[in-house]
Amino acid sequence: xxxxxxxxxxxxxxxxxxxxxxxxxxxxxxxxxxxxxxxxxxxxxxxxxxxxxxxxxxxxxxxxxxxxxxxxxxxxxxxxxxxxx
Numbered sequence: 001x002x003x004x005x006x007x008x009x010x011x012x013x014x015x016x017x018x019x020x021x022x023x024x025x026x027x028x029x030x031x032x033x034x035x036x037x038x039x040x041x042x043x044x045x046x047x048x049x050x051x052x053x054x055x056x057x058x059x060x061x062x063x064x065x066x067x068x069x070x071x072x073x074x075x076x077x078x079x080x081x082x083x084x085x
Contacts, residue, residue, distance in 0.1 A: 013070045014044065014063035022076040023058045030080035032057050038075040049076075 012020045026032045037046050037059035044061050052058040059076040063069050 010075070011071050011073050013068060014061065014072055015068050016066045017063060019047065019060055019062045020072075020074070021058055021060045022074055023052055023056050024076045024078045025056045026078055026080045029082060031083040032078045032080055033083075034079040035059070036077050036079075037061075040073045041069075043069065044072060044074065 010022045012022070014020050022037070024035070032051060032055070035049050035051075035057040037049050039046060039061060043065050044063055046059060047062045048058075048060045050058060057076065057078045059074070061072075061074055063072075
């Protein structure tokens, strides 16, 4: 794994047309510079990805179907580095 990247894979259930979120925290002593997110099905879309705090990044997903999607594997990651003051 790249030492600059912190991955958070997660499996969540998404209700009909519902949403869910994954938050990735930065390693101690690092700053979040950027992010990314992946979904494993075309039935889910990434709605928003944003810095939720100075130490974390959140990705919000939406189920595009009218049925519950259980055990949906989603991933969020943060690009982190040590930043001089």
